[in-house]
Amino acid sequence: MITALRTPTGEGGVTRILLRAHKSHFRSATAAESITQRLLGSNVGNLMFSYASERLLSTSDVQIDVSKFERVDPGYINEHYDVAVVPLANAFRLPLAKGVRDMAELFEKLTIPVVILGVGAQGPISGEFQASALDVEVDRFMRAVLNRAPSVGVRGELTAKYLANLGFGDEHVEIIGCPSMFQRGLELEIVPKVDTLTKYSNISLSVSPYRQLIGPISLDHALRYPNLMYTAQDQRTLGLMLTGAYRAPYTPPADTPTTLDHPLIRDNRVRFCLDPTTWMDYLSTFDFAFGTRIHGTIAALMAGTPAVLLAHDSRTLELADYHAIPYRMLTPDDHVDAVELYEQADWKPMLTGHAERWGRMQAFLAKHQLRHVFEPGQSPDAFDAKIAAVDFAPPVQMGMRHDLKTFYELQRSVPALAREMREVEAKLSTTKAKNRSKLRRVASRVKAKLMPAR
Template sequence: MHQRILLRARKGPFDVFTPEETFAGNWIGDNNGNLVFSHAAHKLLATSTAEITSSRFRADPRDADEINEKYDVFVIPLANAFRRSFAHRLAPMTRLIERLKIPVVVLGVGVQTDVDGNREYLRPIDEAVTAFCRAVLDRSHSIGVRGEVTESYLRTLGFSAVEQIGCPSMFLHGDSFRIEKSKPALTPDDRVALTISPYVSSMAGIVRHHHERYPNLRYLPQDLRTLGTLLYGDAPELRGRSSDIPVHTSHPFFVEDKVRMFVDPWTWMEYLSGFDFAFGTRIHGTITALISGTPGYLFAHDSRTLELARYFGIPHRIMRDVPADIDAAQLYEEADYTALNEGHKARFATLTAFLAKHDLGHSFADGDSATRFDQQVRETTYPPMVRPVEATAPAELLARIQRLRDENAALRETADSLRAQQLRERVKQAVRGPVRRLLRR
């Protein structure tokens, strides 16, 4: 079994960064859902003999020789990497893989198109995806994909070594998983968590309805931009604006302190475990609720969310079919977790068989390795949730201001140094001209 594992992840599960550091360094990789599946993959692979190193998302072909020397395998957990907006990142990753001599294992990649699987929309990325898959399969037995949409797409490109394995996030607890409703019906006084993809404008009516009806509702954003809004207010180009989607500080969710964001999965799951229900458009918002023991429901708005919901049996509706007056109580009532619960062990067996085929062990079959991982999580102190400015302690706000002041001073010093260097260069050029003319005489 491979022991020296390089894992594509923005950060490791025990790397701790403050919310301010997280925003400055983008340690969530644009979306904190990335941490859920990468940390789950880390736990899955964390056997007693494994040495796992996070890649920090670095994909530089010039690193190939070092990677070949230091690691036995490169494991790549991916989300919706087969999409138009990711093609510019897929290309350097492909060039790196082409230079590797060690095995490469892709763990749960997905394609992104509409819910109907529009093939024409994907044409512009066919070449990039083909190059990536060819490079991987030269170093791997097969490619692990999230669901049937991605498998079908890769087969149209001519690849047959494709296996549906879902996403590592759903296997955070191994084959031990079960969701049960804790009450017969949801009431307006219950705790409800809402997730929203800010670009899904059709959520506006649903947001308004639930804000009015559920006083204990909380909005749990996942994107880097909203983290910045929570920490520092609206970005300059967005100040003074308003929207029915909670993307500005003027939204009632911000004004009424109903927004909570997390920069680590563990605090996020702990918080969600106290809720009665969670729903919305974010697939990993829903999955994080489920693995926290909280019933979740997904509004699938594209192929990547839909295929995962279908693969795992997650209760869902297609977003375009969701009426604006839908109520969480109705979703709670119709949510059926039978397929999710009863099929989990078989899906876990499919995943572990995939790992075994690629010479990777897993912590749940390695004594108490999974338990030791969980213990280390409990012993690590992670930053608390981030709330709107109105609910933030003055001391924390002061520290945030001081950090910005220090960063500004450092930037000014760097700018002054660059200006001085440029001035010296101009002086040199100005002096060289007359000197050269004198030397020619």
């Protein structure tokens, strides 16, 4: 069993950490790169908890590199790193069973500690999980980690209950919430800009486009609140903003902002932030934020903006419960109105309970022999200065490069160009040089379509 960090092997005695993240938090990527290189996962919320983890762990005596943990050489990791730190979202769900299995297979080959910095299970709000094929994969995952760590950090009570049903009790599992809420350590402050909201207040809405109930809410608020903006997070909506098409393996529910004629899309009342820094900066300008996205809610709270979650599944509910984030259950019979949400919300339990939750996170890190930047003698200043030096892309918006006619043309032409690229790639193995040249020409055509010169 591997439960202790070995003597730091980095130059100068630094501890070398390999952090799971979809991209370097110091890289400024374009919208097109974010999609084609899968730099967001499927949702920019993934960057929020990895960003928070890196900021939290960036002490003066560590070197942190990031990896998606996909197609990596375990031998290389064992040789070049002292610990693997893995912040996760709702990874324990059936559609991600293969991903859970792949991580377990990787961990089984590692000879360094593995720290799971918050993982969640997806299930019914009741918390009554039914046995499924996922259980075998999660059991293997947990055993692989617990052979390399004293415990596993989970996001909330529902995940702990699910794991207890699999035989992993309190001695194996610690509830620590989400690292996103601890990126500033003990500091957490909400500063209301207004006493009450009005029709003309600046409001941010987050949307899960696959949720049927959010469609009517988005349309109703778009019509009644002229200064409301849709702060989008999912990659498919970013694709809609770039190409004019929302491409999904399902038919989006009615009234969701997934078409060019939805008022939030049509009237350029949608923004997509590609990085946590620009996301929080953007949300700091609003009077209020609400919606179904848990990390959209957390991003607003980290920006000091009052926010309320519309909880709709176990993953959103358990984080809201643990961190005492104000929420309203999203039900078919409930009328949702931003003004009422703001009036009824109470952020005091979240603020007053934060110190205890932060203490629990600190204890978890200490048990896993990880230091953090809020310890005496440490500071997040170096990390923040490095972030401040990056020229991050501004929030993406509709019409930045195209008019509506061009969007429709792109909707027709981009799939054809993508097919042509795949055909060329398939031939690379036989005539590499010739086809690489052709591939570059096709790629240039795609880039010209998506990002024409201004």
